[in-house]
Amino acid sequence: MKAIVNTPAGAGIADVDDPRPAAGEALVAVRAFSVNRGELALLAARTDDWRPGQDIAGVVVEQAADGSGPPPGTRVVALVEQAGWSELAAVPTARLSALPDEVSIEQAAALPLAGLTALRTLRLGGDLLGRRVLVTGASGGLGGMQVQLAVAAGAQVTAVARAQHAKELLRRGATSVVASPSDADGLYDLVTDWVGGASLAAALAKVAPGGTVVVGSGNPDKTPINIYDFLGHEGARLVSYLSYAHPEPPGPDLAILTGLVAARRLDPVLGLVDAWTKLSEAAQALAERRITGKAVLTIG
Known part of the structure; x- marks a missing residue:
């Protein structure tokens, strides 16, 4: 063959x-x-x-x-x-x-x-009905499915993507589309980030108290994290997802x-x-x- x-x-x-x-x-x-x-x-x-x-x-x-x-x-x-x-x-x-x-x-x-990564990472956020979800890299294959699956679960979704992708993401159910996590309004029960670096640093500032930030492989740039970054986000957890380790x-x-x-x-x-x-x-x-x-x- x-x-x-x-x-x-x-x-x-x-x-x-x-x-x-x-x-x-x-x-x-x-x-x-x-x-x-x-x-x-x-x-x-x-x-x-x-x-x-x-x-x-x-x-x-x-x-x-x-x-x-x-x-x-x-x-x-x-x-x-x-x-x-x-x-x-x-x-x-x-x-x-x-x-x-x-x-x-x-x-x-x-x-x-x-698709499996999108489905399984959203589950890490628990019941999403009526919850707020922030998805970075929303125009990619993974991010696009995370947006759609979160919407299907009843979440209010803010997608992070370039302006040219906004119309399509809104059509697929996103409540709003922003250019950077720092532009997102308010705090979120679940944040997913596969971009890393500055994107993850900005995304951490958007997690609600007791919320979840799920990170995966993407940009190899490291993101410095300080305990004081969680002031106002108390009880939030940072969870890594590696597809090959899923049981x-x-x-x-x-x-x-x-x-x-x-x-x-x-x-x-x-x-x-x-x-x-x-x-x-x-x-x-x-x-x-x-x-x-x-x-x-x-x-x-």
């Missing part, structure tokens, strides 16, 4: 051996995958014939030998550890979910890492996400859809932040 292989000369399509699924793994013919900005750093670091790829969607070719998971012919979405950017992938059945008919392969491919398998939450897409309560914004032969162009556009939403590449 063919797959993306990363070498010192760059990532490209090469011939590799077909995967050999373990007993609890389904063999999936990958039809589309999404490229996450975090994977760009891995491509720069892992050049020894590494096989990248986590977010995939496709069709089951062989059901898992232990009888778990869906039968052949079922369209699925999955989050794999690596090697997903390929024509075939062996996927543990706990890491995949069948797709409703209303969800396209391209939409599904955009969901796994960003629960992705399958059930992927089913929730695809159900929301099918019900038109979540739109995984597709900022770019192209053939997988255009990987280098898509990666460059992501690195330069020229894509709003997710970058999805198709196979076949």
